[in-house]
Amino acid sequence: MAAVRDGAYLLRAHWTEKDPARLWEAYVQLSEAEAAFWALKSEVKVRPIWHWLERRVAAHVLVAFLGYCLWVCLKHRLRSAAPSLTPWQALDQLGRISLVEVWFELKDGRHLCLPRITQPEPVQRALLEQLNWRLPEQPPPRIIHAKCLHQGTESDRRCVADLDP
Numbered sequence: 001m002a003a004v005r006d007g008a009y010l011l012r013a014h015w016t017e018k019d020p021a022r023l024w025e026a027y028v029q030l031s032e033a034e035a036a037f038w039a040l041k042s043e044v045k046v047r048p049i050w051h052w053l054e055r056r057v058a059a060h061v062l063v064a065f066l067g068y069c070l071w072v073c074l075k076h077r078l079r080s081a082a083p084s085l086t087p088w089q090a091l092d093q094l095g096r097i098s099l100v101e102v103w104f105e106l107k108d109g110r111h112l113c114l115p116r117i118t119q120p121e122p123v124q125r126a127l128l129e130q131l132n133w134r135l136p137e138q139p140p141p142r143i144i145h146a147k148c149l150h151q152g153t154e155s156d157r158r159c160v161a162d163l164d165p
Contacts, residue, residue, distance in 0.1 A: 036071035036087075037064060081130045090131075093124050097135065106143070115139040 017023055074087045082090070097120050104112040117135055120128060128134065 032072075032075075033068060036068045077131060081132070082127065085127070090127060093127050096121070097124055099139075109145075111144045113142045113144060115142075 015023065015026070017026075071087055074090060078085050078087065078090055098118050100116055100118060102114040102116060104114075106112055116138055120135070
């Protein structure tokens, strides 16, 4: 495998493995793991945090590991469904689909919120079809009383909103 790569590589490891192909495979796997953790820190916004409690350190490592597992699953799924795509490319395309909220003020002072998932572009639609994935149904509209809009933060407003059926 190393023969198809340009340049020369010198790998130094503590492993007792003598087979160069197995060492190369482990090196590539390590590189992919580092790329996945970088993706977590940049794409998923899992930032390094100075944890002082052991349980928080363990939780941070768990989240990073689960992200890596998802990365590997996506890589294997792409290998069979869309072999020319990398996880980076797939995440870049799928990350362009977003959830937006359209707000309207009603005559009685309440507000109507229409959360909507943007329609995928042809490239994104093709990728979703290749992966055999579907976007979730459009979320239902919400009617929110005016008093709730002026309480707390944005997320608090959504949590305390009185919803009409």
